[in-house]
Amino acid sequence: MKVLLKSISMVLITMVAFSCQPKSNTISIFVEEGIKEKVAFGLNQFETFLIESGNQTIITNSKETAQVILELKNSGSSDDDSFTITNQNNVITISSSHKRGVFYGLQDITEQLKSGESWKDISGKAVDAHYKFRAIKFNLPWFSYRSGENLALHYDTCKDLKFWESFLNMMAENKFNVLSLWNLHPYMFMVQSEKFPKARPFSDEEMKEWQSFFKTIFKMAKDRGIETYIFNWNIFVSKEFGEAYNIGEYSKDSGFWGEGETNALLEEYTREMVSKTINEYENLTGIGITLGERMGGMTSEERRDWINRTMIAALKEANREVKLFYRAPLSAGLSSHGTVSKSTEILTREAIESIDMEDDVYLGFKYNWSHGHSSPKLSIVHGGILTDTYWNPKPKNYKGVYTVRNEDFFALRWAQPDFIRNYLSNNSQDYIGGAIIGSETYIPAKDYITKEEHRTWDYAFERQWLFYKVWGNLLYNNSISDDYFINSLEEKFNIEDATELLNAWKLGSMNANRVASFHRGTWDATLYTEGFTTIGGKFIDINKFINHPVLDSSYVNIKDFVAGKFKEEQITPIELANITEKESNEALAFVKSFKENHQDNKLLQIELNDIEAWGHYGLYFADKIHGGTFLETYRKFGKDGAQFKAVKHLEQAADHWKVYTETMERYNVSEMPYQFDPKFSWRKHIADAENDVSIAKQD
Template identity: 25%
Template sequence: MSLSRDADATRISVTVGNDDNATAQSYRLRVQTQGRRRVITVLGADPVGAMYGGLDIAEAIRTGTLDSLTDSDHKPHIAKRGIKLNIPLDLRTPSYTDCSDAAQANIPEMWEREFWTSFLDAMARHRYNVLSLWSLHPFPSLVKVPEFPEVALNDVWRTRAKLDDTFSFSGSDMVRPAMLANREVVKRITIDEKIEFWRWVMQQAADRGIQVYVFTWNVFTFGAEGKHGITNDLDNEITKKYFRASVRETVKTYPLLAGMGITAGEGMPNNMDSKVKEAWLWDTYGEGVRDALKDDPKRQFGMIHRFHWTAQSDILDAFKEYPGPFEFSFKYSVAHMYSITKPQFIKPLLENLAPGRKTWLTVRNDDIYTFRFGDPTYAREYILNIPPADKIAGFYMGPDGYVWGRDFLERNPDPGTRPLVMEKQWYSFMLWGRLAYDPSLTDSHFERLLAARHPKASSTHLFRALQGASQVMPLTTRFFWGDIDLKWFPEACWSHRRSKGQGFYTARHFMEGSSMPGSEVLCIRDWRARLVARKPMEQTTPLEIADALDGAAAQTFASLDALREAATADAELRKNMNDCEALAWLGRYYAAKIRGACALAIFDSTGGKFDHDAAIRHFNDALSHWKRYAAVRDAHYVPALYNRLGYVDVTALTTQVAADLDIAREWKPGTLKDDGKRSGTEKGFRN
């Protein structure tokens, strides 16, 4: 490859080396001067390393920094960097997210080749190399099982029934009779064609250096129940034989499948002895893999066992004869990766992890569904704080309440186009993937990429606007904690209405709530107790969180003002700015709400008119900010039904935001409840 520039030229060559000592995925850039020519050579340790090196060169060309390239060595900071996709395959074989608008809209997309080439291209470009596909029971949509021929499903179905928020949190009723009765066929395709399709997807992934895993929850039999005597009863021997045979056929049918992930989870009774759970999983998944590998004993097929209502010792005892790589999986930030950069939940696990064993990190993003994220400082610190490689196999990040397929939230998309979420939020996905490979990349590197994407805009101001707006969720969530997705959705100050009957979180909830464990942030009750007792504030106070939120909003608004003119001719820049503006108003809302709750807590203690008036004033401000937030958000995005959260309509919630004023006006001193709990983590959250 040769690039000419006047009389000078730069020649680029890419070479795949055979260095047995080189780290997988690593590469070296070597720059030589030959007269008036520069020769840049990429030496990849393997094809993936060569590809990453080539992508570096392409990026340098795009950003105009080719002349600044020098000799450098590159290797992955985290070896396995993945995406978690709850995949909506079919009405009859749902994922955990299928009772949501995003999942229903994306069912046809999962069976389109153009979707997967774009998706996998974006993964490789951002340096992700693991794709994990999560489904309650995917086998009928993926394989034919000779012993159970009626199970395999032709065609792709979707329900036309209107969904609501009454689905079980455990996934047990994800396919209802009314949904099956009112259905449509979105694609005519035989099971043989489905198998060919998914073999093609896995080949496309392999060509881009991406390994594919399939994860299941257990025990679900959607699509198979009632056929051949199959039920979801763990004691049903036919069901056990069916699962074992389905696992066997999945392994054999897909030679490029890297492994499976399993769960002793929602489909098993909570009070069942973990030894019994693990015995069932071994008899089905473990033995199924062993059956498949009898004909291919050299194949390395991984098994990832989630820590989920089961005991490590029982897992290891049951799977002691597993014939391949065996690792664990743990919810690193529970459901909120946008909270603090060093979550503490994994500490007990690491202290007791069996020697030589590793765990994957499930990095859940149930914080930001709608908006673009862009804070490299936060992402870099989070990645650098991930425990070392002797304990950690890698990570996969993704949501449970939303689907990272195509984006169906945008109110008025460009005609005929719905971008992938990974395309819409390209900057966010780039930050996490690139920094996970190389956390030494500087902020200026990402600013240059913004400049190349939006050449007429000030990259400095765009960088600062995105960074300021992206601080709103972490600041708020570390102060007000709900561990799992159904308990806290910061985009709407919301929880599922069946989660202790809360729905919208009121001023009282903020006063009685807890901060995130390990965040070093005082909740309002602790702050008030220290204030009244004149004790020093040794942790971040609620008012300091409010000040930080206002500071982030101020940074965002100031930077947006400098971008207005450039946005007139740049549609994507305008969308970035809309997201930033919405988040800035949301930050101001939470700042005012926190101040109001603090003032009301003092009034509860003292009965002073000054504090009561201050609380009312702050809640008035909060209402004003919320209206601005809702106006910006809902001008560009539609309300939506989310899994385990229900239907969220930000504008409609304005009435409940206003009710905080009534709560403040009618508050009686001495009525603030204090149950003594200070930790936001409760027993039973899903690891």
């Protein structure tokens, strides 16, 4: 059986276990003198395993006696984690410009051995990193951007360093190399102001605990080759600062929407806190800034100038250089609403090009706003459609990074490597340096979705293990084949052949992408795909469904289709419904067969249940399209039989929603907190699905 790793440390362990060497053999490893400390994390785990297995290791000073050689090469790029493997005379050499590349090379060797290759047949290869910046967006539950039970319930889990050790191991395994931590004002949890002592929210003892917490996370990340960034939303201060100096009173209740204050005291406090954080946290890699929230009432020039006087000035004043992530302005006007303009793009480009940084600045955009798992084609960013100002002419000191947000599925598992490949094919221009994966309204820490009696894992991110695996590994190597993920499924569930299982995941997961491409979402609440809801947690009824615009121009909405306002090359609603129905039925047929053949595999049954749920969801979507199309046809042309057909399809859709609900409740809680509906449930929307039938009958 093919087996993949569960952590970077296991790479070294497994390599020996399958090296065809007898027990009590001494494995000789040569590590260049200058990199022993850098790769100590993996080597320590390796030696522990060998001792427990009755074997020994020698870290030799002689390449001539080594069976494994690890080396770092000087390529002039400190963040290049590509790697090469050579095999000469049964001596394996792994070479990279970064210690991550060494880890990844060891992973590759292990996978070859696990797939049946002998030590002497290990293939030499060179693998180039597709994106150099492969990040996870992680919102911290304290002083969070949004508030609610769905975020607050993660507090204890996120204060537990065991959680972070597990999460960072997952990141390293899946080749994510940046952890970005977000909240409104992270600096007050990391340093105490000397200039403004009344601004301190914590006692000295409490501050020591917070500092130890963050320093430990940053050190664990560095050991695993993971960079760390902290992101804020700019004009926020501690509640104590606001009370003491009568400034930024909105910080008391985390009110992120509205006008920001720009007085000299607040700016001095911000500069101090940022530079002090950089100075005191030697393992912190970078700072992320946001030109948006609490900058209402400010022009684009005023926002830029505030950033320059505070954040950029603090970076210059610090006693060491860190990297900078500069989020593109979220608003081109005076309000906090999302807007874009060419003049703001010109202004932002000039601002970034004037920053003298050792490393390239990362310029961030929200990919398809808050719904990155929609279309593999870029349609909008936060605020609308960009011009080519940022990229023409080619930038010299910055790279673009897309934040691929997920506000669309939290309970349902998702895995669609073909979608990611298409995304990469469309968004890998030489000016794009990477991607950030994550959500604003969901923290992958405490699992509050799975029923307790069915949960055999510790943390929420482990539910979505395949989501992270497909994203992380493809961001690193966009040419990696499906075999890699098939092997992972076979190891996870102890099954012989997972080829069709991966295909079923693809078929089911595409329903999320199709819905979010067909029904245009913008900010977070405008579309919650798995719940089929919009702003206020309101169910998307048939009237809104018919008239709402599409996100991806490859599609046409129902209203325009019936009116004949579409292009020949566009995918019609009927074509979309037909392919959705076909592939959903294929996924359901597979699940039925596979469930019967693996009845004793509980973990597999739970995940098959999600594919089944996606299948019923897809059938609901398909019948709703058919129903909406017939209903709009009846309304516009009064055709005989169209209303009857609309009612029939919407009745079928309601039945599919009922089965979808039952499937979701099989292993998950019946009610869960969601950011825009604190008591969300699929069951309460059965009445809404049935109401579509009533709407059609009333016409």
